[in-house]
Amino acid sequence: MCFIVKADLPLKALSGTAPEYDRPYIATPLQGPLQEPVPQIDPVDALKALLSDPNYASKAWVYEQYDCQVMADTVRTPGMGAGIVRVHGTEKMLAFTSDVTPRYVFANPIEGGKQAVAEAYRNLTAVGALPLASTDNLNFGNPEKPAIMGQFVGAIQGIGEAVRKLDMPIVSGNVSLYNETDGEAILPTPTIGAVGLILSREHLIKGHAREGDHAILIGDTKGHLGRSALLETVFNRSDGDAPPVDLAAEKRNGDFIRKHSRWIAACTDLSDGGLAMAAFEMAQSAGMGVKIDHDETNYLFGEDQARYLLACD
Secondary structure, three states, X not given: OOOOOOOOOOOHHHHOOOOOOOOOOOOOOOOOOOOOOOOOOOHHHHHHHHHOOOOOOOOHHHHOOOOOOHHHOEXXXXXXXOEEEEOOOOXXXXXXXXXXXXXHHHHOHHHHHHHHHHXXXXXXXXXXXXXXXXXEEEEOOOXXXXXXXXXXXXXXXXXXXXXXXXXXXXXXXXXXXXXXXXXXXXXXXXXXXXXXXXXXXXXXXXXOOOOOOEEEEEOOOOOOOOOOHHHHHHHOXXXXXXOOOOHHHHHHHHHHHHHOHHHOOEEEEOOOOHHHHHHHHHHHHHOOOOOOOOOOHHHHHOOOOOOEEEEEO
8 A cells, every 4th residue: 555645744842842740650560360260151141231231232322313424424324333434536435433441451551551552453444444543532530649640651551552563653632630539530541543544445344244154253262251341241340350462463463354355244343242242243233143153151252352253255
């Protein structure tokens, strides 16, 4: 892909002369493995529990309250991952997403910061877009408390590493601090917004799964349940570490998806709820069922990163 430089401006005025704070901080302690094994559970019961939780339920009621088709530019309607709009006068399209998993950041700010960027990267990739740039919206508690400042420092470290590895430079952002009630801070929420480019319709992954398609899982599945949606929602537990983020695997798997986009009928990344939730959402959007030849809880609901579910004929 060839790009033409239209402007090349020095960033020193923004990044080199800004005031810097050196607040004391305490790094978030490393988390150990799960305190006890996660018992097997009926997959349908577990999925119903997740779908009944406001954090993971459909958000259709919200986006149905406003016009999503302004100027008829919307290529992909809400509720199906990254949004897509066309660029007037060209075959190009832009894809947009925003992502973060606060429970990961709370447990492990560095990995949680990396994961926010990685999930944005995957959401863009899942529609065939090449990620171009990102913006951050950093929401934390009181930075005068060393533990909260430690969350901030760790998240920035993870975000910085990820945007460099995935070539998604931060081009803007904002910070909101002192978010707490009665001295209790919100979960650290460094939201990442990102934009990606789709050169033409032949690169776009827009369709639905079709009857007879094969479901293909891309990426390694180890069954990581620490800090997972299942653990929190079904078992009321918040132990273990956040899933590790392999940025090389993220890049490799993303490149694979974009290279073969024309052969993919539908694609979604795996995040909250793991394979089970991703498969349900893909099947629901297509109005059909899906068969998965596994019933192990950790395989279905583990939240290992760098994974995609594809539908191909």
